[in-house]
Amino acid sequence: xxxxxxxxxxxxxxxxxxxxxxxxxxxxxxxxxxxxxxxxxxxxxxxxxxxxxxxxxxxxxxxxxxxxxxxxxxxxxxxxxxxxxxxxxxxxxxxxxxxxxxxxxxxxxxxxxxxxxxxxxxxxxxxxxxxxxxxxxxxxxxxxxxxxxxxxxxxxxxxxxxxxxxxxxxxxxxxxxxxxxxxxxxxxxxxxxxxxxxxxxxxxxxxxxxxxxxxxxxxxxxxxxxxxxxxxxxxxxxxxxxxxxxxxxxxxxxxxxxxxxxxxxxxxxxxxxxxxxxxxxxxxxxxxxxxxxxxxxxxxxxxxxxxxxxxxxxxxxxxxxxxxxxxxxxxxxxxxxxxxxxxxxxxxxxxxxxxxxxxxxxxxxxxxxxxxxxxxxxxxxxxxxxxxxxxxxxxxxxxxxxxxxxxxxxxxxxxxxxxxxxx
Amino acid sequence: xxxxxxxxxxxxxxxxxxxxxxxxxxxxxxxxxxxxxxxxxxxxxxxxxxxxxxxxxxxxxxxxxxxxxxxxxxxxxxxxxxxxxxxxxxxxxxxxxxxxxxxxxxxxxxxxxxxxxxxxxxxxxxxxxxxxxxxxxxxxxxxxxxxxxxxxxxxx
Numbered sequence: 282x283x284x285x286x287x288x289x290x291x292x293x294x295x296x297x298x299x300x301x302x303x304x305x306x307x308x309x310x311x312x313x314x315x316x317x318x319x320x321x322x323x324x325x326x327x328x329x330x331x332x333x334x335x336x337x338x339x340x341x342x343x344x345x346x347x348x349x350x351x352x353x354x355x356x357x358x359x360x361x362x363x364x365x366x367x368x369x370x371x372x373x374x375x376x377x378x379x380x381x382x383x384x385x386x387x388x389x390x391x392x393x394x395x396x397x398x399x400x401x402x403x404x405x406x407x408x409x410x411x412x413x414x415x416x417x418x419x420x421x422x423x424x425x426x427x428x429x430x431x432x433x434x435x436x437x438x439x440x441x442x443x444x445x446x447x448x449x450x451x452x453x454x455x456x457x458x459x460x461x462x463x464x465x466x467x468x469x470x471x472x473x474x475x476x477x478x479x480x481x482x483x484x485x486x487x488x489x490x491x492x493x494x495x496x497x498x499x500x501x502x503x504x505x506x507x508x509x510x511x512x513x514x515x516x517x518x519x520x521x522x523x524x525x526x527x528x529x530x531x532x533x534x535x536x537x538x539x540x541x542x543x544x545x546x547x548x549x550x551x552x553x554x555x556x557x558x559x560x561x562x563x564x565x566x567x568x569x570x571x572x573x574x575x576x577x578x579x580x581x582x583x584x585x586x587x588x589x590x591x592x593x594x595x596x597x598x599x600x601x602x603x604x605x606x607x608x609x610x611x612x613x614x615x616x617x618x619x620x621x622x623x624x625x626x627x628x629x630x631x632x633x634x635x636x637x638x639x640x641x642x643x644x645x646x647x648x649x650x651x652x653x654x655x656x657x658x659x660x661x662x663x664x665x666x667x668x669x670x671x672x673x674x675x676x677x678x679x680x681x682x683x684x685x686x687x688x689x690x691x692x693x694x695x696x697x698x699x700x701x702x703x704x
Numbered sequence: 705x706x707x708x709x710x711x712x713x714x715x716x717x718x719x720x721x722x723x724x725x726x727x728x729x730x731x732x733x734x735x736x737x738x739x740x741x742x743x744x745x746x747x748x749x750x751x752x753x754x755x756x757x758x759x760x761x762x763x764x765x766x767x768x769x770x771x772x773x774x775x776x777x778x779x780x781x782x783x784x785x786x787x788x789x790x791x792x793x794x795x796x797x798x799x800x801x802x803x804x805x806x807x808x809x810x811x812x813x814x815x816x817x818x819x820x821x822x823x824x825x826x827x828x829x830x831x832x833x834x835x836x837x838x839x840x841x842x843x844x845x846x847x848x849x850x851x852x853x854x855x856x857x858x859x860x
Contacts, residue, residue, distance in 0.1 A: 292743035297848045309757045310824040311768035318813035320848045386794040
């Protein structure tokens, strides 16, 4: 610990010296009597001041938490020597708040251990390193202070707050493995599909006896199997439109985490591509462990400004399996991301866009020119949506006035009509 | 007589001005969070007392222990206020304990200053007062300078 003289020490030394010199100069013992307590305090105080032998630990109850949820933590401090006043300040990163005061003062006897309980809250999803503690110990006469900056780092992962979503979009094509999506193919399953003539090898329980009674030969039922689907979340990290309360990237990560969780619950495979200044991806996978991998990759999503043109050909083929449903989460403000969506559609992928509407985050402008520019921008966005929908890309507009569930319902309707139009 | 009265009035006026200046320095130190102004205030108050002693030229002023106590109380309370500016969760009873400690220091100052004056009074009757006080003061000055230098050298 670094030892520092307090302002008292210098002040008392100067006052004592001046008082004693003045007493000699003016030949007045009263001045020496007035200065003597300062001199005595200085002498006794500095001799009794001892550097504390501190041991400080910082622990967090859980490594993972939800944004906005409280997480318990504690500082445990013990000292081999007595400390008259120990001040501790928990220096937290931006995005992490503490319930109550972030600074504490305790008095420790020799060998005593004290536990200071805390409650932390992460206001936003992300990865946080907490545990920087400023410590200052003072002697009883407050002449000397010992200071240190302690690093007792713990990583806190704040998961995105889940959005309300009870149904997800059905993919156009399914994969070979068992899942919860009713496939268009005909095989063993639960959902009734059709009937056909019996061929040797068909199972007896498949025979439709009623239909067979009306026909000359045996007839069997055909069913739609339940298959899983491959879903790839395509997160736009080129740009982030934000104001004090909201950010399109924050909303994209929350929506992505919610959508991924719902698909994984249905035994679908979910992968992730974070497409922007930094290209990050995760292979499609199943199960609870894939959920943690996805969310922890999403937590690292951030906007790294770049002017480099990015192309989907940079993404390895194993990350974008054929017939996968690509769910893009984007504010549709960067032309590079729009180009990537058109590229994916042209390659035959089933693409859906969840548009994180930035209109509510951008002020209209007070000047007439600003107002006209704003209206042009809004019209431009309408044109972009129409262009993407003509390509067969469903767009779910999710904003302040529309919930994620309602936005996806609109896309569901669009895709139903789109399929009818193709037929 | 009128000349002496005029000189007395002038001295009182100067004394009042110095006192106001000391008070302003004290208030400025606390309000503006400037620890360097606190010893300035104490120096002005101490200087005022020294000037009063020089003007009055009494044998031995019995109020010296109270002056010492007052200066120490002002210093301790002033620095306490400056040190604990940020809100902090402290142990229950911490403030009361600190008040008690400062009160003990002030009482100690009264006893030390009073004892020193009593010794001076006894020795003065024997004719060696001033020489002894001078020697003791010189020794104390030396001790204070050495201790302050060591404490300042050991700090960061």
